[in-house]
Amino acid sequence: MTQAQQAAIEGWYTMDQDQPALLGSRCESCGTYSFPAQYSFCRNPDCESTAFSETPLSRKGKVWSYTNASYQPPEPYVAAEPFVPFAIAAVALEHEQMTVLGQVVSGVGVDDLQVGMEMELVLEPLYSDEEGDKLIWKWRPAA
Amino acid sequence: MAENIAILGAGMHPWGKWGKNFTEYGVAAAREALADAGIKWSDVGFVSGAATMRCGYPGYVAGATFAQALGWQGAEVNTSYAACASGSQALAAARSKILSGQCEVALVVGADTTPRGFLAPAKGYRPEDPDWVRFYLGITNPTYFALYARRRMDLYGDTLEDFASVKVKNAAIGSANPRARYRKQFSAEDVAASPMVADPLRLMDICATSDGGAALVVSSESFAKKIGKADAPRVAAISTVTPSFASAVVEMPDIATDSAAADGIEAQSFRALLPVKAYEEAGLGPEDVDFAEVYDLSTALELDWIEDLQLCERGAAARLTRNGDTKVGGRLPVNASGGLACFGEAVPAQALAQVCELTWQLRHEAGPRQIDGAKVGITANQGLFGHGSSVIVTR
Numbered sequence: 001m002t003q004a005q006q007a008a009i010e011g012w013y014t015m016d017q018d019q020p021a022l023l024g025s026r027c028e029s030c031g032t033y034s035f036p037a038q039y040s041f042c043r044n045p046d047c048e049s050t051a052f053s054e055t056p057l058s059r060k061g062k063v064w065s066y067t068n069a070s071y072q073p074p075e076p077y078v079a080a081e082p083f084v085p086f087a088i089a090a091v092a093l094e095h096e097q098m099t100v101l102g103q104v105v106s107g108v109g110v111d112d113l114q115v116g117m118e119m120e121l122v123l124e125p126l127y128s129d130e131e132g133d134k135l136i137w138k139w140r141p142a143a
Numbered sequence: 144m145a146e147n148i149a150i151l152g153a154g155m156h157p158w159g160k161w162g163k164n165f166t167e168y169g170v171a172a173a174r175e176a177l178a179d180a181g182i183k184w185s186d187v188g189f190v191s192g193a194a195t196m197r198c199g200y201p202g203y204v205a206g207a208t209f210a211q212a213l214g215w216q217g218a219e220v221n222t223s224y225a226a227c228a229s230g231s232q233a234l235a236a237a238r239s240k241i242l243s244g245q246c247e248v249a250l251v252v253g254a255d256t257t258p259r260g261f262l263a264p265a266k267g268y269r270p271e272d273p274d275w276v277r278f279y280l281g282i283t284n285p286t287y288f289a290l291y292a293r294r295r296m297d298l299y300g301d302t303l304e305d306f307a308s309v310k311v312k313n314a315a316i317g318s319a320n321p322r323a324r325y326r327k328q329f330s331a332e333d334v335a336a337s338p339m340v341a342d343p344l345r346l347m348d349i350c351a352t353s354d355g356g357a358a359l360v361v362s363s364e365s366f367a368k369k370i371g372k373a374d375a376p377r378v379a380a381i382s383t384v385t386p387s388f389a390s391a392v393v394e395m396p397d398i399a400t401d402s403a404a405a406d407g408i409e410a411q412s413f414r415a416l417l418p419v420k421a422y423e424e425a426g427l428g429p430e431d432v433d434f435a436e437v438y439d440l441s442t443a444l445e446l447d448w449i450e451d452l453q454l455c456e457r458g459a460a461a462r463l464t465r466n467g468d469t470k471v472g473g474r475l476p477v478n479a480s481g482g483l484a485c486f487g488e489a490v491p492a493q494a495l496a497q498v499c500e501l502t503w504q505l506r507h508e509a510g511p512r513q514i515d516g517a518k519v520g521i522t523a524n525q526g527l528f529g530h531g532s533s534v535i536v537t538r
Contacts (some may be wrong), residue, residue: 008279009270032389033402036270044405045388064393065297067289068342073281074263088282090290090393097403097410099393101282110342115297126280136280 004132012036013123013137014056020123021056022100022137028053033096057100059121060142061091064099066113078127085109089139091119105140118142147377148238149367150536151360152180153499156254158324158355158486168356168492169209169254176250180360181370184213187360188246190220191237193229193253193491205491206233209252219246227438227526228383229253230357230494231534235381237361247366253491254356274396285349285441287395289341292443296343299458301446305465306348307334309442310484312470317481319511322496324353325485348442353487357495359502376505378498379519380424380535386413395527414451414525421521421533422453429453433517434475434504436497438524439482448523449477452533476514479504490526497522498534505538 007015013022025037029049032042039052072083087104104113105124119139126136154175156168169192177184190213192205206220219240223232230253237249269275277286295301314329329347337346367375386394389401391410403410422428429452437448446460454475455463463469469477480486480500483493501520503509518538525531 009276012270027405030405032405032408035399036273036276043388043401044408046407047405065290065294067286067293067344068339069281069283069286070339070342071283071285073278073283076264076266076268076275076279077281086281088280088286088290095404097389097391097408098400099391100399101277101280101393101397103280110293115294 005135006132008126008134008136015123015135017123019059020121020137021059022121024055024057024096025052026055033057033098035098035100058093058095061093061100061119063113063115063117063119064090064092065115066090066104066110068110080127087113089113089119091139103136103138105138108141112141146242147364147379148241148361149364149372149375149377150498150502151182151248151362151367151372151375152176152178153502154179154358155322155496155499156356157322158353158489160324161354163256163354165254165256165354165356166208166212168354169205169252169358170212172254172356172358173209173213173250173252176358176360182248182360185216187218187248187250189237189240189249190218191233191249191251192220192222193233193251193495194222194224195229195255195491196224205252225383225532226528226530227488227490227524228494228530228532229491230498231381231532232383234359234361234378234495234498234534235383238378238381241361241363248360248362250358250360251495252356252358253495255489255491256354257352257489273398276398277396280398283341284395285341285344287393288349288441288444289344290393291447292343292441295443295446299461301443301461303335303343304331305446305461306343306442307331308464309439309445310334310347312464313439313478313482313484316471316479316512317485320481320485323481323485324487344441344443350440350483351487353489355486355489355492355496357492357499359495359498374538376502376536376538378534379427379537380421382417382420382424382533383531384416384420385529387411387416412451413529413531414447417523417525417531418452418521418533421535425535425537427519427535431519432475432521434479434514434520435477436480436482436500436520436522437477439478439484440488442484445477445482452521452523471512471514479509479512479514494522494524494532494534497524498536501536505536
């Protein structure tokens with residue numbers, strides 16, 4: 001990783017270039033996961049736990065659904081000039097029993113995706129500025 | 144089963160992009176509802192306002208704002224904020240006040256003036272706010288609608304033509320609704336020619352935001368009888384339940400769903416749970432429903448709602464629409480008002496506007512939009528932060 005690459009959101013994922021992972025939390029009492037991580041209460045109505053640990057979430061999951069963003073989103077989205085449409089996927093993580101949204105890597109669109117397809121987590125620039133690339137998690141069809 | 148309350152009057156300020164203060168729309172709707180009910184403003188004991196929240200926008204004091212604009216007369220007031228379900232929650236507050244014997248007649252009002260352009264969060268670097276995060280990632284409201292639509296295509300074989308047919312249907316009937324904002328008929332070709340916003344949804348698949356106001360005058364059944372309105376439509380059920388854990392469908396503005404990993408926890412769908420309490424409360428089932436007003440934020444979402452209300456099997460709503468079952472004159476008309484496709488969304492007024500349409504249909508006053516023999520109508524909507532509602536009105 002070069003010095004010019006920074007996280008677009010600090011602390012939400014590891015910056016491991018080969019095997020990045022989202023950093024969620026896990027309730028030490030009932031095993032419920034949360035993303036983004038939260039450490040003060042458990043959302044499980046049957047659980048009053050106050051103990052949580054940070055945990056990397058599964059790096060692979062299956063497409064729950066997907067779309068292309070054909071219109072330039074408003075701020076705080078930082079758009080390239082000209083705007084380049086991109087795909088978004090909701091990916092279901094088997095172990096955590098939860099679905100996580102994310103952009104799909106550049107060059108992959110709705111025509112390349114299907115519900116149930118296996119995806120893996122990678123890092124790619126969300127945008128770049130004078131300080132360098134700001135990296136975010138993205139979903140990529142699994143090799 | 145809960146006790147019913149009577150709907151004595153309904154009123155609306157037409158939807159549009161009028162750019163006036165929201166109070167004006169609320170007052171116009173309230174006056175129309177009072178006149179419709181034959182009730183004097185001074186006889187209203189409780190004003191229940193439906194509110195919205197935006198930076199610098201005083202909609203959050205809706206109950207008192209409407210009461211002041213109509214002229215202070217000492218009524219008690221309440222203000223409800225529940226995103227798209229605000230109107231139903233305000234109606235529920237009025238029902239509680241009436242059924243507990245604390246007032247005889249209540250006025251329920253919701254009105255909105257929407258800002259121009261995209262609804263976007265406050266600026267800065269604020270990752271603790273899920274609404275900020277999703278916009279930062281380029282995830283807009285239509286993104287969520289598109290995810291639901293695309294899933295229908297892959298799971299059930301729905302097509303872009305199916306989605307467009309919802310717009311064509313709603314535009315056809317909504318063009319006959321004088322209170323609707325968009326009163327133009329559209330063809331499938333028109334929809335197909337509109338720009339792609341969030342694949343598979345085009346601009347004409349997605350609803351706009353509008354200005355508008357809606358109001359209801361409600362009372363106890365005994366009061367309705369006393370003033371000769373024993374046959375007024377009845378509110379038979381109001382469901383404003385939260386989701387149940389684990390909410391497994393990704394919802395605006397979240398970046399992830401709940402986790403259903405814990406023992407004994409199952410994945411749940413909020414939309415599907417909303418009408419369950421309504422049916423229970425009314426002592427009715429989906430087989431009793433004659434027509435529905437559902438929240439078609441997108442064309443495809445109307446199809447999801449039809450299934451969530453259990454009006455057909457999961458995955459069968461596109462076929463229902465293709466058969467013409469959901470148009471006025473069909474077996475089970477959906478959005479005979481023209482729906483959000485023709486109105487655009489005026490958040491705190493919209494859930495009440497749905498009940499207004501039910502009221503007029505049940506009184507056989509819907510003119511060219513009239514559904515023959517309508518006896519039981521149901522509404523459904525869902526908005527941000529775990530808010531949603533379903534109301535059943537009978538006559």
